[in-house]
Amino acid sequence: MIWSKLSRNRLGLIGLAVIVLNVLVALLAPFIATHDPLQIDVASQAAPPSAKFFFGADEYGRDIFSRVIYGTRISLYVSVLSVLFAAAFGVVLGAMAGYYRGWADSIIMRCMDAIMSFPAILLAIGIMAVLGARLINVVIALGFVYVPRFARIVRGSVLSVKQKEFVEASLAMGNSDAAIIFRHILPNCVAPLIVQATANLAYAILAESSLSFLGLGAPPPAPSWGNILSDARNFMLDNMWMTIFPGLAITLAVLGFNLLGDALRDILDPRLN
Amino acid sequence: MPPLVRVENLTKHFPVGRGLFARSDEVVRAVEEVSFELNQGETLSLVGESGCGKTTTGRLLLRLIEPTRGRIWFKDREITSLGRQAMRPLRPLMQIVFQDPHSSLNPRLTVKDIIGEGLRLHRRLSPAERKERIQEVMAKVGLRPEHYNRYPHEFSGGQRQRIGVARAIILNPEMIVADEPLSALDVSIQAQVINLLERLKDELGLSYLFISHDLSVVEHLSDRIAVMYLGRILELAGRDQLYDRPLHPYTRALFSAVPLPRVGRTKQRIILQGDVPNPLRPPSGCGFHPRCGQGRPVCRETAPALAEVEPGRWLACHFPLA
């Protein structure tokens, strides 16, 4: 049912296509890349784009094309895992706050407010500083930062679904709270969750790139798009290709998720249906 | 034989102002000192206008809302403070049918899952046995076997109400609280559902607490009727008694206000002044006194208690109609 509506939304389809492209590139990276992304070739330092180096080479002679291809893996890995992490915790916390109200609600939501009062990137930087620069820590840091967004959305949804009479009917049959939450309430909260998730995937890609650019993300020589950009910083003016291609990759991925997210929001909004 | 359900001084106050800092002690007196009995095999109706507390009373009976005060008995066993585990085996016996056919069914579940929830929670049956029982109940309410795997949005309002009824009767309840089950339906569909409810009552030996504001339907269906206003019962009597000879001025005005599909009714219509009062700020004494045509000073000072003025007839009024 969602698909039939989505297939009519041109921008949404474009977004979906971009995402699918990213996923395929990530999965088939070994077959698409022309070189080993970590292989240094001093002779080809800062080589411009050619038949050998599609996107040119960086200051260490590494093939930028292959690095961008493998970078897709890092971006998707970080964004998907961090959003899953955030959603898992966010859903549980939001559901508890929304269903039980009272003290649980106040405490949980105030904690969420506290986390949200920090600019996301700064908080992520702070956490990375404590945990150390490893890719898995990027996932944890970003996941932590995004939990409140999911908690809020889920809480709002749970509050409204909880009022519905079919929830009362289940209570009247003697069902337990946990079963009601998982069987009756959460399945009806999926729509705003999906929209939030796609938007967050876009943020996460951008955030990971930013952290890497600052040297606080994926530890070099990992070919994260942010790292590629960071390495290219000093060569920007003369060797533009070193920045354009990773930048384009980031832009495209973020755009894809945003377009799909917008389309899904329109489709899933009950008032517009 | 003891009554199936008995409530005594049932009271529910909702605090105003939420969260950690509830504001003062302002309360909405949704239900105030309500007492009645529901006998086996009878239909007791609660009637009244918005804010009278009938819906809340129905929920209190099933412990879907916790009472502030008062006691509830089900089959001679007090259930007022039973814990969740203790209540669980009783739940299938006291069920509810809701008003809104749209929000009373989970849009994500199929008909078989909705109706079969009771079976899933309380019985260990094989999938085949489960299917058989569900289809049996579906047939009873007039649904066809091919509806088994469909979703609520594929059905009309009347059919959805039938699904709701099937869900309620799956484990052979003894009592059903029917909370305005007809209000959202068209007239011709209402007739179908009314007939269904009556048929099931005879077939399954059910007792109903029927909540409604539609007095014509109530007259058709009920054995006894309680008229509520601002959280209290003003009058409770057998159907014929109440309709032929109401004793409370509000009851009389209520009946008089019902529009009948009949021409040339010599309309001795009693048009009440004023509005249905705000439950947050109820009038002093008898809640009805500001709109009552015949109030006197004592009505403003003391609320009349509900008393048995004739055998089986209860009334809360200082100056009943002759």
Add this chain to the structure above:
Amino acid sequence: MEDALNIEGLKTFFYTRQGVAKAVNGVSLSIRPGQILGVVGESGCGKSVTAFSILRLVPHPGRIVSGRILFQGQDLLRLPAREMRRIRGDRISMIFQEPMISLNPAFTVGDQLIEALRLHRRISRAQARDRAVEMLRQVEIPAPEKRISDYPHHLSGGMRQRAMIAEALLLNPDLLLADEPTTALDVTIQAQVLDIMCRLARELGTAIMFITHNLGLVAESADRVAVMYAGKVVEEGGVADIFERARHPYTQGLLRSVPLPGRRTGQGRGQLYEMSGLVPSLFDLPPGCAFHPRCPRRGEACLREEPPWREIGPGHRTACWLEEADAAPGQS
């Protein structure tokens, strides 16, 4: 005396992705000046869309496809938009079921009344205010000079509805379209509001098209009744004609479905009459007479052709093949 309103063969269709919904499929009715016509039917029969069509306010994707709407002799469907705007609110006004939606919560009651007045008349603000207060008094809102500065959410449901009536009758329109005006109100308030609406309308000589699904309300306040089903009028007549001498099987079925007081029969309460089946989908109307799948007395002709109108009494007509059979010569 010419009719206040005369609708002839109105068709309003909704063009959606799922197909064409024939919401109003050939409706003809008329209202005399100062008369109250009750339009009854169940959900989806087209009664509200008819009212919106009169005011040419049918929402997208609906369109008035054919027919004439004669208001005091003029065909409203042929008027330029500017003329139509002058008529709306002034000569023809409308009230709705949910006053919280139709009264703007951001403005006081007084503001809205005054705005309505000054839109159509050249009077000063002070004069408009006086007129508004007077109107609020007419609809029996106590202390109108104070209430005029209230916002809609300060008023109870019944009061809001009365304020709506005041706004609708402020300019002394010739026709009032009342779409389920009391359905959302409690029974005792319903009685009050209906009483005010009808009394005031009679005083001002305003004709009312009273749309509702509640047969009782119509029996008590209407002069004439039009019964609608699946986008058409199936029977029309005086209020006594419909309630005492209904001829169309749908009207009869409807009347029998309603529990009447005093019909109780002691122990074994009689079952209510059940009309089988459901209202047809407007996207997929049955051929011939739209009611035939549910009609207990359907015949051959009913499946093939739409029945014509037949006058069965003075001012009482219905569209049913059964009437044709009775009227055919040589048959008794």
